[in-house]
Amino acid sequence: MKLSRRWLSDYIDLSNFADDELVRRLTDIGHALEALEKQGDDSVFDLEITTNRVDAMSHLGMARELSAALGRELKWSGGLQAAGGLKPAAPHITIQAPHMCRRYTALAIRGVTIKPSPPAVQRRLEAVGLRPINNVVDATNYAMLSLGHPLHAFDLDKLAEATIIVRAGNRGEKIKSLDGETRAIDPQTVVIADARRPVALGGIIGGFDSEITNGTRNVLLECAWFEPAVIRRTARRLSLKTDASYRFERGVDPNDTVAASLFAAKLIVESGGGNAEAPIDIVAVETKPETARLRTTKLREASGGVIGIDFAIELFRRMQFGVRRTADEIEVTVPTYRRDIHEEMDLVEEVLRFYGLNNVPAALPRLTTGDVRREPEDVLEDQLRQILVGCGLTEAINYAFIRPQYNALFTGEKPVAVTNALSENVSAMRLSLLPGLLETVVFNRSYGTRDGAFFEVGRTYHRQGERVREHRRLALVMFGAIGSHWGEAKRPIDFFDVKGVVEQIGDALHVPLTFAPSEEPWLRSGRRAAVWLGNRTLAAIGFLTSEILQTFGIKGEVAAVEIDVEALLQSIGEWKMQPVPRFPGVPMILAVTHAPDLQYQRLIETIRSFAVPYLHEVGLRDRFLPEGEQNVVKTTLGMWYQAFDRSLTQEEVSALQQQLAARLTQTLPVRLVS
Incomplete structure (x- = not known):
């Protein structure tokens, strides 16, 4: 916003204040200087005015600021007398859209001579970057830059039946504006019309057919208040920004329309003669302080x-x-x-x-300290994020609104519908985190990412009677290949990669996870598993079906997991710490044969249930089909015996191992392999 020092001096005495001092004072009260230009005996300040201070976008407005900052009286009282004493004879004004225009003031001036503005007016306009046109148009711009309220001038003789109607536009209407462009009008546009046609786009630009020309003799000044949201919407739709729309979008003073009209009329009469009538002021909605x-x-x-x-x-x-x-x-x-x-x-x-x-003296805020504790759920979610980032996964954050058909791919549950959804693509609340992650895969692949792994910690939304309940979930997807560094050749993601991530979660949180067959329909048969924690299902793990991948347009395989975070939290107890054993342990091996339908997980759980003394660890070492034998699987288990208070002897461990093997053959259909 450019402001002239000499122009400002019309409203406040700036003597004894150098330009640098004025700049400092203006900066102190929030109006930063962008440029200072000397023009003869004048100085032009280019200031950065914040959008909420439309009142400061004029010389009078900035003079008010300086009056308060410098302690000097303002020269403006706010009152103006009509330039002439004639009773208004025209026009007839109607506001049909009070929600778009609260107030409309019109002032007619008859017998005007159109000519160049006085040199002093032209110099001031040029100083702040406006090109002088003629004494009428210049008067409206001068009044706007002086007082802050935009005005527009019509050729009164070009208004059909000397009528002004402020209304909403009609679909299909068009207007040729002052810039020569023909613009479409819609019902969201505020239109200034005469008895036959639109003559201006309210608050934005005037019409070509009613503009001031050298042949104009009778002028109608318009000064109105338009709803900022209406002007903003129309200006954006038309891609048209003007000095008037810039101010109207931010909300000018609705109660200075008469003063601005009288100010402009006085300038016109002084330069071009004529007789000014009293203003016609129509107030549809009153604005009180x-x-x-x-x-x-x-x-x-x-x-x-x-x-x-x-x-x-x-x-x-x-x-x-x-x-x-x-x-x-x-x-x-x-x-x-x-x-x-x-x-x-x-x-x-x-x-x-x-x-x-x-x-103002600096002081530390007064804080009441207390026992601030985070919710256990939030703590767990942060732990999960750290674990997964440590495993090389990247966190994704997706919207909770998705396509309804995406929910149907993972569950038969009826989703929660979004009221007044912006589109069908975001009309349902998610029942699973996986649709969002799959869209993340699609998005990243469109930018050339062939391999990757993403996770998301978030909430899903489920019906519970008449209410909606949120569930905390963790989901992850892995796609493409791994092993892309120099020491390892690339290979496709397999089941054990994603299973290893889940096991890492269990190990980090010290919860015993087990794996069992799964019947989840969204996972491929033969390449899926259920993750159990105690006696409840915690997650499903495996590769997504071809139907799901085709729906999202994904080529190749994608492994996925979705974990119930709330169930995980309920199973996490307090950690018990114990010293590292000082004495060495003793490794043992137990090999058995059994039918293929007996899972190794059941073997391990059974051995753990025996509570064998000093048995510290038990795990799978090997599992294969013996050559030449049908329907037989050989499983080798590794054990680790260790005591905290002494070194175990080989005889002790062998005795414990024999007891364990005997109980195992009595409990499960297995045979020992020597």
Whole structure:
């Protein structure tokens, strides 16, 4: 926003303040300088004005800021007299869309001569980057840059039946705008129309057929208030930004339309003659100033006790706010041009802005310390993330809204529907984390990622009667190949890779996981398993079916796991620590043959149930089909015996091993192999 020093001086005395000092004061109150340019005896400040301060996007608005910052009186009282005393004869104005336009002010000037603006006006417009056009158009721009409210000028004789109708656009309507472009109108657009056709896009740009030309003699000035959201939507749809739309989008003052109209009319009459009629002011929705209270205690608390209420009262009065003082607070009436102030903390911020945050003593916040504990579920989720990242997986975070058909691939449960979904693609809450991870696979493969592994820790959503319950889940997918470093050749992902990740979770959390056959339909038969924790199913693991992969358009194989985090949490107890044994252990081997349908996991669980003294570990060493024998599997188990208080003898361990082997053959249909 460019502002002229000489122009600012119309509203505030800036004598005795050098440009550098003004820049410093403006920066201190939040208006940073982007550039400073000398133009003869004038200085032009290019300031960065934040979007919520549309009131400061004018010379009068910035003069208000300087008045409060410098302690000098404003030269503007806010009152203007009509440029002429004629009773308004036209036009007839109707606001049919009060939700788009709260207020519309029109002022007619008759007998105007169109000519160049006076040199002083032209120099000021050029100084801030506007090209002078003629005395009428220049007057509207000059008024906008002076007071902050955009105006538009019509050729009154080109308005059918001297009528102005403010309405919503009709589908199929078009208008040729001032830039020569023909633009489509829709019902979301606020239109200024005469008795026959649209003549302007309200708050954005005027129409070509009603523009001011050298032959214009009668002028109609428009100054209105348009709903910011309507202007923003239309400007974005048309890809059209103007000085007017920039201000209307941010919300100009609805109560200065008459003052801005009289200001522009005075300039026109002074330069081009003519007779100005009294303004016609139509108010569809009245806008009243807001009030906010500021407590003395709140101001002292926010300022570290250094700002008193008297400073705030004087500041608000210089800013033309209404102030009424009571015993322990002040009631502030906020002018309608300050749309950024609504409540007590806004008033506190305003006081601190002008007092200077650098002048407020720094102090550490007062904190009440206590026993802050995180929820066990959150702690576990963080542990799982650390484990999986350590295994080389990458975390993904996906939306909880998915296509309904994706849920049907993994469960027959009825999903929770999303009310007012943006599209069919996000119309159901997820019942599984796997659809989102598969979309992550598709996305990464589209960018050339052939191999990878992703996981997600999140929630799924399930119906529970009339309510919806969230479940915590962990899911992971692995695809492509592994072993891409120099010391190992690449090979495809296999079942044991993903099983190893699950086992790593169990080992890290000290929970005994077991694996059993699975009947999950979304996993391929023969390449799937159920993960058990105690007597409950914790997860399903395996390779996804070709139907699921085809649905997502994935070529190749994808291994997947989905774990019930809540079930995992319930099985985690307190860890018991014990010293590392000082004495050596004794390894033993036990080989048995059995039918193929007897799983090695059952062998290990049975041995553990015997509670053999000093048996520290038991695990699978080997498993194969003996050559020449049918329906027989040979399984070799490794044992580790160890005592904490002494070294075990070979005789002791052999005796324990013989007892274990005897009990095993009595309990399960196995035969010992010597």
